Amino acid sequence: MSYLDKLADIRHFIFDVDGVLTNGLLHVQENGELLRQMHTRDGYALKAALEQKFAVTIITGGNSQGVIKRLNGLGITHIYSGIHHKLKTLEELVHNHNLDLSTVAYMGDDLPDYECMRAVHLAACPSDAAMEIKTISQYISPVKGGEGCVRDLIEKVLKAQNKWKIE
Amino acid sequence: MSYLDKLADIRHFIFDVDGVLTNGLLHVQENGELLRQMHTRDGYALKAALEQKFAVTIITGGNSQGVIKRLNGLGITHIYSGIHHKLKTLEELVHNHNLDLSTVAYMGDDLPDYECMRAVHLAACPSDAAMEIKTISQYISPVKGGEGCVRDLIEKVLKAQNKWKIE
Amino acid sequence: MSYLDKLADIRHFIFDVDGVLTNGLLHVQENGELLRQMHTRDGYALKAALEQKFAVTIITGGNSQGVIKRLNGLGITHIYSGIHHKLKTLEELVHNHNLDLSTVAYMGDDLPDYECMRAVHLAACPSDAAMEIKTISQYISPVKGGEGCVRDLIEKVLKAQNKWKIE
Amino acid sequence: MSYLDKLADIRHFIFDVDGVLTNGLLHVQENGELLRQMHTRDGYALKAALEQKFAVTIITGGNSQGVIKRLNGLGITHIYSGIHHKLKTLEELVHNHNLDLSTVAYMGDDLPDYECMRAVHLAACPSDAAMEIKTISQYISPVKGGEGCVRDLIEKVLKAQNKWKIE
Numbered sequence: 001m002s003y004l005d006k007l008a009d010i011r012h013f014i015f016d017v018d019g020v021l022t023n024g025l026l027h028v029q030e031n032g033e034l035l036r037q038m039h040t041r042d043g044y045a046l047k048a049a050l051e052q053k054f055a056v057t058i059i060t061g062g063n064s065q066g067v068i069k070r071l072n073g074l075g076i077t078h079i080y081s082g083i084h085h086k087l088k089t090l091e092e093l094v095h096n097h098n099l100d101l102s103t104v105a106y107m108g109d110d111l112p113d114y115e116c117m118r119a120v121h122l123a124a125c126p127s128d129a130a131m132e133i134k135t136i137s138q139y140i141s142p143v144k145g146g147e148g149c150v151r152d153l154i155e156k157v158l159k160a161q162n163k164w165k166i167e
Numbered sequence: 168m169s170y171l172d173k174l175a176d177i178r179h180f181i182f183d184v185d186g187v188l189t190n191g192l193l194h195v196q197e198n199g200e201l202l203r204q205m206h207t208r209d210g211y212a213l214k215a216a217l218e219q220k221f222a223v224t225i226i227t228g229g230n231s232q233g234v235i236k237r238l239n240g241l242g243i244t245h246i247y248s249g250i251h252h253k254l255k256t257l258e259e260l261v262h263n264h265n266l267d268l269s270t271v272a273y274m275g276d277d278l279p280d281y282e283c284m285r286a287v288h289l290a291a292c293p294s295d296a297a298m299e300i301k302t303i304s305q306y307i308s309p310v311k312g313g314e315g316c317v318r319d320l321i322e323k324v325l326k327a328q329n330k331w332k333i334e
Numbered sequence: 335m336s337y338l339d340k341l342a343d344i345r346h347f348i349f350d351v352d353g354v355l356t357n358g359l360l361h362v363q364e365n366g367e368l369l370r371q372m373h374t375r376d377g378y379a380l381k382a383a384l385e386q387k388f389a390v391t392i393i394t395g396g397n398s399q400g401v402i403k404r405l406n407g408l409g410i411t412h413i414y415s416g417i418h419h420k421l422k423t424l425e426e427l428v429h430n431h432n433l434d435l436s437t438v439a440y441m442g443d444d445l446p447d448y449e450c451m452r453a454v455h456l457a458a459c460p461s462d463a464a465m466e467i468k469t470i471s472q473y474i475s476p477v478k479g480g481e482g483c484v485r486d487l488i489e490k491v492l493k494a495q496n497k498w499k500i501e
Numbered sequence: 502m503s504y505l506d507k508l509a510d511i512r513h514f515i516f517d518v519d520g521v522l523t524n525g526l527l528h529v530q531e532n533g534e535l536l537r538q539m540h541t542r543d544g545y546a547l548k549a550a551l552e553q554k555f556a557v558t559i560i561t562g563g564n565s566q567g568v569i570k571r572l573n574g575l576g577i578t579h580i581y582s583g584i585h586h587k588l589k590t591l592e593e594l595v596h597n598h599n600l601d602l603s604t605v606a607y608m609g610d611d612l613p614d615y616e617c618m619r620a621v622h623l624a625a626c627p628s629d630a631a632m633e634i635k636t637i638s639q640y641i642s643p644v645k646g647g648e649g650c651v652r653d654l655i656e657k658v659l660k661a662q663n664k665w666k667i668e
Contacts, residue, residue, distance in 0.1 A: 018374040024375055026377075027194070028369060028372055028403075030400045031400070031403075033400075035194060037195065038193050040277075043193075044278070066200075070199065111500055203528075205527050206526060207519040207520060207527060208611060231529070233531045236532075358649075361536060362565070362567040363536060363567050364567045365566075366566075368571065445667055
């Protein structure tokens, strides 16, 4: 089954933060805080997905208040941060919140995302993902992490469903 | 009509911020503030345009006090920020401030700029603009957003009008 | 002896900071502080190396509390900062801490790393290292400093020893 | 006269900041402060030049206390900031401080550097300098501004004079 056929099935997006919604860089502050960079075009697409009634969930190993505030500002409220075993979080979503994995697109970039990406319907990654992640992805975006790979995936899904609107 | 022919008609520049005057990256602070990066060479060109009596207007969906201060420091005072419907702002400029659209070059990078770019004389975009924006642009700069695409456009217009001075 | 043969011998990693664990950029704050950027994928690999009982030591000419806190957070405690003569530090590790140079991989990018890299078993560098450093490196990573060259080296060593685990 | 022949004559380096010692990006803070990024490898080379008794002068249109502190920390004390007419500053150095232009290498990237670069012995620029600046440069570094172009120029001059030392 081609990833193109799967695009029509997606109702739920799950994203990793570092290396997907960011370029993986951590700006190290002298007090130990780690700041990230996010892309406006990803933000635009996340809002568009929510407006079209897609669910958006974030599962991240990191723990940045700034990232949470930014995502909240875009309308995203399902954010699981400081997660070391992401598959466990995914399974809890299935069991406690009736998440239907056959409707999920998951975009990750590195080994902590590996098991989740094996479990969902459509596994996607940025162009600079780890080799093992590329190997199991049905869709490898031409765009790097933090440079709009989230936008690229959302745009592909919404266009396949005729839900991508020109302003 | 080639974009080259339009260069001579421009008296007014309108710029988007994120993805045009910046590379689209938002530096996420822990308190939720979003910081941007701007390029010195764009700043040089904006000052040169003002010195040559061009009008410069900014229309942005964002809302950054830092960006406004930076632009004020360059001499730009017509800044519309936090704008969700940019076309409405453009129309108000036409109706209330006698903006003549046949003299306007507008540079944008993404869908919120789409309608404005259809309305003006010369629609321009950075090399990494969204596909739909490239499709309707008469001029696609070879330069990316935040890396001097604003300088590139201003320089082209001022040179066409013999107003680009070597210090 | 090919660098591939040396991978099996490594028990100890030594890394420079600027240009290796960072891209060499210093974010200059108005108070004179210099902030760095580090990559999440390097952090993942450093933790994996420690979990597999490799020793990890940092020798840097810089002096950033933020970098030290970030490295501490990853579990690295052997950090020598503000070092002007790195070879002297390396020799003290040999003489006072029984460091066995025939088990050491050292990754550096510039002339202050030169003498140490001549002394160790496996000298490695990022793709954008100084020319003299590339000349004496047995392994030149295809990855730039700060973009995952540390991950690349650790991954190569751990895979050669069958210690690289998919989550 | 080739730029290679001029390398032996240089005793004095003059550098612009934005676009030369930085990549031209300004990190816009909410309070209006503009932060810059500088490269460790440029810093290494500037210290090496001073140790070999070269004079190093900075002439910049910007006005960043952080940049001044960083440069002071490297040992550079001749810093002219907030300069709008750089040629005037250069002429004052000639008349009041006996600067001998036939010993000067000047690296700039944009039009405010134009006149100074016409006046000195060796005009150099980064690979991403403005077109007019490239046209008058005897040496166009293969390296971009802020990514080590200063190191590249200093290294070339010191090597030509047999003053570039490994460690």
